[in-house]
Structures are given as structure tokens and as C-alpha cells.
Amino acid sequence: MDEPGRPDGDEGAEGDLPEAAGRRLGGGSFSSGLTVPDFAACLQMGLRPVGLVQGFCVMQWGWYGAGSPYMRGMTPYSFGGSAPRGVYSESYRCPHGGYVYSNEHRIWGQNYQQPWVESAWGQGFGSAYTRLVEEAQEVGAHGVIGVVDSTRHLAEMNVTEFHILGTAVVVEDAPAPGGGTPWTTYLAGQRLAKLVEAGYMPVSVVAVLASVRVWAYCVTEMLMEGTVSVWGSGYLPVSEIEQLSRAHIAARSLAREHVRGQLGTDDLQGAQIVANTQRLSQGDEVIECTLRGSRVRRFKDFDPLPAPRPTVRLS
Amino acid sequence: MTQPPDLPKEAGHRLEQLEHGLFTSDLSVNEFLLIKEAGFHPLGFVMGSSIYHTGIQARRWNKSQELTKLTEAMYNARELAMTRMEEEADALGADGVVGVRLDVNYYEWGRDAAEFIAVGTAVKAEDGTSHRNALGKPFTSDLSGQDFWTIMQTGYVPQGLVMGTCVFHIAHRGIGQALGTVGQNVELPNFTQALYEARELAMTRMQDEANTLGATGIVGVRLEEKSHQWGSHTIEFLSLGTAVKKSAGEVTLPKPTTVISLDN
Numbered sequence: 001m002d003e004p005g006r007p008d009g010d011e012g013a014e015g016d017l018p019e020a021a022g023r024r025l026g027g028g029s030f031s032s033g034l035t036v037p038d039f040a041a042c043l044q045m046g047l048r049p050v051g052l053v054q055g056f057c058v059m060q061w062g063w064y065g066a067g068s069p070y071m072r073g074m075t076p077y078s079f080g081g082s083a084p085r086g087v088y089s090e091s092y093r094c095p096h097g098g099y100v101y102s103n104e105h106r107i108w109g110q111n112y113q114q115p116w117v118e119s120a121w122g123q124g125f126g127s128a129y130t131r132l133v134e135e136a137q138e139v140g141a142h143g144v145i146g147v148v149d150s151t152r153h154l155a156e157m158n159v160t161e162f163h164i165l166g167t168a169v170v171v172e173d174a175p176a177p178g179g180g181t182p183w184t185t186y187l188a189g190q191r192l193a194k195l196v197e198a199g200y201m202p203v204s205v206v207a208v209l210a211s212v213r214v215w216a217y218c219v220t221e222m223l224m225e226g227t228v229s230v231w232g233s234g235y236l237p238v239s240e241i242e243q244l245s246r247a248h249i250a251a252r253s254l255a256r257e258h259v260r261g262q263l264g265t266d267d268l269q270g271a272q273i274v275a276n277t278q279r280l281s282q283g284d285e286v287i288e289c290t291l292r293g294s295r296v297r298r299f300k301d302f303d304p305l306p307a308p309r310p311t312v313r314l315s
Numbered sequence: 316m317t318q319p320p321d322l323p324k325e326a327g328h329r330l331e332q333l334e335h336g337l338f339t340s341d342l343s344v345n346e347f348l349l350i351k352e353a354g355f356h357p358l359g360f361v362m363g364s365s366i367y368h369t370g371i372q373a374r375r376w377n378k379s380q381e382l383t384k385l386t387e388a389m390y391n392a393r394e395l396a397m398t399r400m401e402e403e404a405d406a407l408g409a410d411g412v413v414g415v416r417l418d419v420n421y422y423e424w425g426r427d428a429a430e431f432i433a434v435g436t437a438v439k440a441e442d443g444t445s446h447r448n449a450l451g452k453p454f455t456s457d458l459s460g461q462d463f464w465t466i467m468q469t470g471y472v473p474q475g476l477v478m479g480t481c482v483f484h485i486a487h488r489g490i491g492q493a494l495g496t497v498g499q500n501v502e503l504p505n506f507t508q509a510l511y512e513a514r515e516l517a518m519t520r521m522q523d524e525a526n527t528l529g530a531t532g533i534v535g536v537r538l539e540e541k542s543h544q545w546g547s548h549t550i551e552f553l554s555l556g557t558a559v560k561k562s563a564g565e566v567t568l569p570k571p572t573t574v575i576s577l578d579n
Contacts, residue, residue, distance in 0.1 A: 029522060029525045029526055029530050029531055029532050029533060029558070030531070030532035030533070031518065031521070031522055031525075031532065031533040031536050031556060032532060032533065032534050032535075032536060032556075033535070033536045033537075034534060034535070035462070035534075035535060036458060036461075036462035036465045036466050036534060036535060037462070037465055039466070039469070039534050039535075040465050040466070040468065040469045040568065041571070043469055043568060044568040044570070044571070049532060052518065052533075052536050054514070056507055056510055056511045056514070057502055057507050058502065058503050058506035058507040058510060059500055059501065059502050059503065060499065060500060060501055060502075060503050061500055116500065117500065120500030120501070123500075123502065124502065127502060127507075131511075154547070159503060159506060161506075161510065165538070190571060193571075305573055306572075306573055307573075308573040308574050308575040309572055309573070309574045309575070310574070310575055310576075310577050311574045311575070311576055311577065312576075312577050312578060313576065313578050
């Protein structure tokens with residue numbers, strides 16, 4: 001099974017759906033999270049909704065990877081950059097000759113990838129996804145369309161909740177799925193119809209996280225604060241903060257790299273890359289970059305669309 | 316017009332005016348046109364309200380559990396508001412209510428009390444055929460005018476706005492449990508199961524309502540979560556959608572036309 005985000009070797013939590021899920025899915029009527037236009041397009045394509053399916057996973061969440069093989073001392077990788085092979089890390093040294101040492105003057109800084117955070121995110125997303133697929137299998141679906149996922153941090157409980165939702169569908173007049181894994185896609189309605197017309201079939205949703213921690217060194221911290229030092233009177237000119245720029249570039253690059261690892265020979269459709277920065281304390285930031293999209297596979301040649309009709313709105 | 320017993324006198328007066336041909340609605344112009352295109356005519360803006368004291372319920376600090384008293388209160392309050400709105404629509408002789416919005420408002424003067432309000436536009440079929448649901452009541456739906464037109468084209472007809480709710484208390488973690496996972500990012504199965512169960516209960520109840528109406532399915536399902544005034548560990552999971560029923564006969568949907576907008 002293609003399981004987005006799930007680390008290798010993690011089997012996940014199969015067969016652990018709550019009792020209420022079985023009761024709901026065994027009910028007489030279908031439920032669907034599709035909008036009415038998407039519902040109509042779904043019927044027009046020959047897809048019949050059979051139920052709203054979902055998956056959840058609640059994870060304890062923190063930034064430090066205690067027990068992780070990556071953790072060595074206060075920072076994950078010792079100063080000078082001895083990160084494991086394939087893990088991003090780079091160090092920055094104070095350019096002031098080592099004469100201005102103080103608590104306020106950081107003589108070194110580091111950007112480093114946090115594989116333990118990425119792995120935990122993958123586990124949370126992967127478990128929720130597995131449960132969504134289990135529910136889809138339970139209703140005998142061929143696929144799940146209009147998938148929506150969200151991640152919510154419940155600060156007071158120090159936990160993060162992963163939630164994935166979609167509408168399970170069966171293909172009209174097609175043989176019943178023979179126990180295989182249902183396909184999944186973020187697309188629904190006309191966007192899905194156009195994808196199929198273009199000769200692509202959905203395979204699965206794909207979502208990854210890249211996490212890069214930034215420990216600012218003196219120059220970065222001064223530029224972030226906008227002054228030369230806490231006692232300094234001079235304001236700094238507008239200029240690039242190289243350490244932060246490189247961390248952002250690295251986070252996006254890592255996210256793309258992670259996705260490529262899941263695609264195989266398939267393509268990614270509708271990719272959305274979102275980067276968020278969270279400040280943990282002064283000069284200590286986490287850049288998290290999520291990349292999600294629908295993995296698609298070509299199955300036929302492109303059917304040319306008819307010429308569009310020009311329209312003008314009256315409103 | 317016979318006024319339902321639990322509607323205020325002013326409602327009766329307003330509804331009488333509506334019976335004489337004047338109609339009110341919160342439909343946009345486009346929605347109005349599409350409702351007419353679907354063969355319906357707006358009769359009037361209808362509403363129902365209920366101010367409900369939700370009270371408190373004892374909960375165990377370290378146990379995840381449904382708070383059934385609060386669930387019942389939230390359910391009954393919305394049901395009362397919906398029923399009163401349906402009564403107004405019934406008094407107008409409507410076939411259904413479209414564009415229903417269901418809101419909860421809190422006021423400073425009422426601690427633990429909330430106003431549940433349901434509003435929508437009553438509509439009636441222009442050809443005189445009845446579109447009431449299996450219970451003989453006007454159908455209700457949160458579909459917009461555009462969505463109402465579209466769903467009618469697919470051969471499905473709305474039966475009712477269905478909902479399910481579940482108020483759930485999520486347990487706090489004990490010191491022992493917290494220490495066991497210090498510094499690790501790991502799944503907390505008890506939390507997962509609690510939140511999962513709560514949402515599934517809400518959705519099951521919504522589906523039960525749809526089955527009572529003899530519906531084929533529910534479209535536009537939304538899952539909402541609110542802690543209201545109970546604190547972060549007590550959450551109401553509300554599931555809402557429009558139950559629809561397949562009408563007799565096969566419908567061939569037209570193939571969509573590709574268009575290019577010349578607007579800015």
C-alpha cells in the first residue's frame with residue numbers, strides 16, 4: 001500500500017477503528033463531504049458516493065527528540081557539522097575574531113534538519129491515512145475523492161491531532177474491488193474529471209513535512225533584532241539574513257526531496273507547498289514546510305478538450 | 316392560517332402578511348433566479364429560536380467520556396429551533412426551507428444559557444406538486460440557491476437538514492502517563508480513540524436522522540468543533556448535512572461545457 005508520510009518499517013495501526021465507525025458505515029444511507037457541484041460532477045463521471053470516511057491520530061508533540069539516534073548533546077549534531085549522511089546541517093562562526101564573547105553574543109550558530117520531527121509527523125499522518133483507507137475498504141469503495149487533511153496543535157494538552165477526511169466512492173458498473181487498497185486524491189468534481197480527461201488516474205494523496213531548526217549566531221541575531229547588540233545604538237541596513245534564507249531554502253528543498261522519494265515513476269498533481277515559522281525563543285526558530293498533492297499515473301493519451309465558450313458575468 | 320401554539324403572536328402577524336403575497340427572503344438575486352428556475356417560489360423568511368440553559372455535568376478528570384446531559388441539551392435546543400422554523404414554514408404552506416443557517420449565540424446576561432437560532436427561506440413548488448419529506452413536513456436544507464438548483468438537476472431532492480452532536484470530555488493525562496513519554500513524539504492512543512469515537516458518534520446520529528427521513532444519502536457534510544464555555548478539554552462535535560433522496564427515474568446529466576471568462 002502507498003502510505004504517504006509513513007516512515008519505512010512502520011506498520012501503523014490497522015484494524016483499530018472505533019466501534020461507532022462500524023455502526024455508521026453499516027448504515028443505510030451514504031454521507032458525503034462533497035459540495036453539491038462536486039457531488040453532481042462525481043455522478044456525471046460515473047462515481048457513486050458510498051460514505052464519508054475519516055482517520056485520526058493524536059500524537060504527543062515536542063521539539064526535542066529524546067532517545068532519537070540523531071540527538072547528541074545539547075544540539076543534535078556537534079558543532080562543526082557531523083550530521084548523519086543525508087541529513088542537512090550547516091554551521092556558522094562569529095566573524096568578529098572571538099573578542100566579543102558574552103551571553104548576548106553568540107559565537108556560533110547552526111541550521112539543522114530535524115528528522116525525528118519529520119518522522120513523527122509522518123507517523124501521525126500515516127496512521128490517520130491508514131484509518132481513512134480502512135474505513136473506505138469497509139464500505140467497499142474503489143477510491144476516496146475530495147480528501148482534506150488538517151493538523152491541529154492542542155496547546156493546552158501538548159498534543160497534535162492529525163485528521164484526514166474524504167468521500168469514498170465506487171465506480172459504477174465496475175467489478176467490486178478485490179481487497180486492494182482504494183486510491184485516494186485531494187481532487188473532486190470538475191478538477192478530477194479534467195484530470196481523467198487528460199489521461200491521468202489518481203493513485204494516492206501524498207503529504208510530507210520538512211523541519212529545519214535555526215540556532216542563530218551573532219550576525220543573524222543582530223539582523224533579526226534590527227540592532228547591532230542589546231546596547232547598540234546603530235540600526236542595521238536592509239540586507240539578506242543569509243542563515244535564515246538558507247534554512248528556508250533547505251526546508252523547501254527537503255520537502256521536495258521527501259516527496260520525490262514517495263512518487264516513484266508517478267507524477268504529482270496540484271502540489272501545495274506551505275512554510276511556517278515558529279519562534280521558540282530568541283534566536284531559536286523552527287521552519288516547517290509541508291508539501292502535499294495528488295500522486296497520479298498516466299493511463300491513456302490526452303483527450304483534447306473542446307474549444308471553450310467565452311462568457312461574461314452579469315454580476 | 317392556524318398559528319402553531321409555541322410561536323409568538325408577532326410571528327403570526329408577520330406570517331399572515333406573507334400569506335397575502337408579499338415575500339421576504341435572504342436569497343441573493345442569483346439565488347432567487349435559480350430557485351425560480353428550479354420551479355420554486357420563495358414564500359418568506361422563516362426562523363425558529365430557543366434559549367436553552369445548558370447547565371453543567373460532572374466529569375472525571377482522568378476519564379474520556381461522553382457528557383450525555385450536555386449532548387442532550389445541545390441536541391434538544393437545536394431541535395426546538397429547527398422545529399419552530401419548520402412550523403413557520405408549515406404555516407405558510409411551504410414545501411421546504413432552503414439556505415438554513417443554524418447558529419448559537421451567547422449573551423452576557425445568561426450564564427450557561429445560549430440562544431439557538433435557525434433561519435432560512437421557505438419555498439413552494441410552482442406547479443403545485445408536493446415536495447414535503449417522508450414525515451409530511453417541509454424539507455429543510457442548508458443548500459444555497461445555486462446548490463439547490465444543481466442537486467435538483469442530479470435527480471436528488473432534499474429531505475431535511477440532518478445533524479448529530481456529541482459533547483465529549485477528553486481526559487487529562489496523569490503524571491505517570493506524562494512521564495512515560497517525556498520528550499518523545501508518539502501517538503497517544505487514548506486521545507486518538509476518544510476524539511475518534513466522539514466524531515463517529517456525532518456522524519452516526521446524523522446518519523440515523525437521515526435514515527428516519529428515508530434518505531438515500533447526505534451531501535455537504537460538515538464537522539464542526541467548539542468548546543463553547545466549557546474549557547478546552549470538553550468539546551462539542553457537531554455534524555451537519557443535507558439529507559437527499561433519489562427521485563424516481565433515471566437522470567442523464569449533461570456534459571459540462573468548457574467556458575473561458577472574459578471578466579477581469
